[in-house]
Amino acid sequence: MEKIIIKGGQPLRGKVAVEGSKNAVLPLQAAAILAVQGTVTLNNVPPVTDVKVMDRLLGFLNLKTAYGEKQRQLVLNASFPLSSEAPYDYVNQMRASLLVMGPLLARTGHVRIALPGGCSIGARPIDLHLAGLEKLGAEIKQDAGFIEASCEHLVGTRIPLDFPSVGATENIMMAATMAAGITTIENASCEPEIIELGNLLNKMGAHVHGAGSKVIRIQGVYYLHGAEYTVIPDRIEAGTWMLASAVTNGDVIVQGTVPEHNASLIAKLEEMGVTIIKQADGLRVLGTSVLIPANVKTMPYPGFPTDLQPQMTVLQLLANGTSTMEEHVFEKRFIHLEELRRMNAKFQISGSVAILDGPTRFSGAEVTASDLRAGASLVLAGLAADGITQIRNPQCLDRGYYHFYQKLRALGAKIDRLNIEDKFKITPDQQPRQNKGQEKE
Ligand code: EPZ
Numbered sequence: 001m002e003k004i005i006i007k008g009g010q011p012l013r014g015k016v017a018v019e020g021s022k023n024a025v026l027p028l029q030a031a032a033i034l035a036v037q038g039t040v041t042l043n044n045v046p047p048v049t050d051v052k053v054m055d056r057l058l059g060f061l062n063l064k065t066a067y068g069e070k071q072r073q074l075v076l077n078a079s080f081p082l083s084s085e086a087p088y089d090y091v092n093q094m095r096a097s098l099l100v101m102g103p104l105l106a107r108t109g110h111v112r113i114a115l116p117g118g119c120s121i122g123a124r125p126i127d128l129h130l131a132g133l134e135k136l137g138a139e140i141k142q143d144a145g146f147i148e149a150s151c152e153h154l155v156g157t158r159i160p161l162d163f164p165s166v167g168a169t170e171n172i173m174m175a176a177t178m179a180a181g182i183t184t185i186e187n188a189s190c191e192p193e194i195i196e197l198g199n200l201l202n203k204m205g206a207h208v209h210g211a212g213s214k215v216i217r218i219q220g221v222y223y224l225h226g227a228e229y230t231v232i233p234d235r236i237e238a239g240t241w242m243l244a245s246a247v248t249n250g251d252v253i254v255q256g257t258v259p260e261h262n263a264s265l266i267a268k269l270e271e272m273g274v275t276i277i278k279q280a281d282g283l284r285v286l287g288t289s290v291l292i293p294a295n296v297k298t299m300p301y302p303g304f305p306t307d308l309q310p311q312m313t314v315l316q317l318l319a320n321g322t323s324t325m326e327e328h329v330f331e332k333r334f335i336h337l338e339e340l341r342r343m344n345a346k347f348q349i350s351g352s353v354a355i356l357d358g359p360t361r362f363s364g365a366e367v368t369a370s371d372l373r374a375g376a377s378l379v380l381a382g383l384a385a386d387g388i389t390q391i392r393n394p395q396c397l398d399r400g401y402y403h404f405y406q407k408l409r410a411l412g413a414k415i416d417r418l419n420i421e422d423k424f425k426i427t428p429d430q431q432p433r434q435n436k437g438q439e440k441e
Contacts, residue, residue, distance in 0.1 A: 006382035012250035020044035038226025102175035156181035203227035249287035310377035
């Protein structure tokens, strides 16, 4: 069984470079479906599992793609006849597969995609995606675990969103680029990744205005063509490195970040006594031995990002007193705290609020990563803990972090990733014996 093994207590020192943004690249990959001629070339594309899953899905839809890992360049060509069915295997592996719905509907007039299953951080319904596409004129049917959407042609309209959903905003933007007339998305997501999508779509010949603000206006066009685009750095990876320096009382320079993309995190770190110095080669993050408690609320951008919530709770648990974390984006995103409890964390959860009782002396333990960001929080706790921490299911980290443990080792962490036979694994001949007449459990 593969595990990450950490011997904690080592302050991180040195420089770490941030990869391109996974959550910006995924919608840009899907947007390539819209290019009826020419190629879409994306630069600064991180070699993470989610990007590779999306690439395999696009290949299944008959796009031709090529990725140069060294150059971090992905080239996509959608000028061939496309399939419009996304099988369960892809959607089940990655919810962001849903992002092919809008562009496939606009390009082919049809899409059949498996409904995504459950998720460890919440129900994550797709009602806002479907309602938006329906308002543009799509007929939506659901059967046998699949969603089917079809339309003669899409017509622009006003689409108010009940919640500023990132994915729903992205799907509707892409569908609207080829809808007749004007589409107005109200209460749109304002994340930097939305701006990236608007920029690429406009380079492909679309007319998108206001991406990054609450109201996005799109004038439909007849077709889109290829373009080249360089993706922004990953603000969640950057924030994870900043928190890794803070939890180990380290001194790390996080290179290649866009500071304003992490403004809410920087404000909270400074409130807790961490020093952030903006310098030419990046953000220098200096930890402190006495952390001040702080209350945090996750909110849509520019609020504190939910994708840094698990990692932030580790720093709050180290602080000298009680902090609170309010999770306002996903309804079930505290699963990592139960793992941290095994490392000595003390907390209570009441609804969407976690009351975190610091200071915590984390003690090493064997824990399991349930998802990408929960896994990152367990690594951070292991770095701060006394003794050895073993983390199961490290594969989930590969979804959004490239060379995660290698980069931590380069910063001085005592960390490795090993295949360890579980010495307590019960082999068939060790199965508990059944007494005569005792019913099998
Ligand atoms: C994106 O997911 C990100 N993923 C997530 O990052 C991130 O946590 C999330 O936005 C919030 O910032 C990608 O960009 C690939 P949402 P998305 O639609 O688009 C509810 C990571 O770790 N909702 O903004 O799926 C939903 O249940 C991942 O990199 C509906 O109710 O998020 C949630 O409570 C995890 N109906 C809230 O909105 C809908 O139709 C926010 O979801 C859609 C969403």
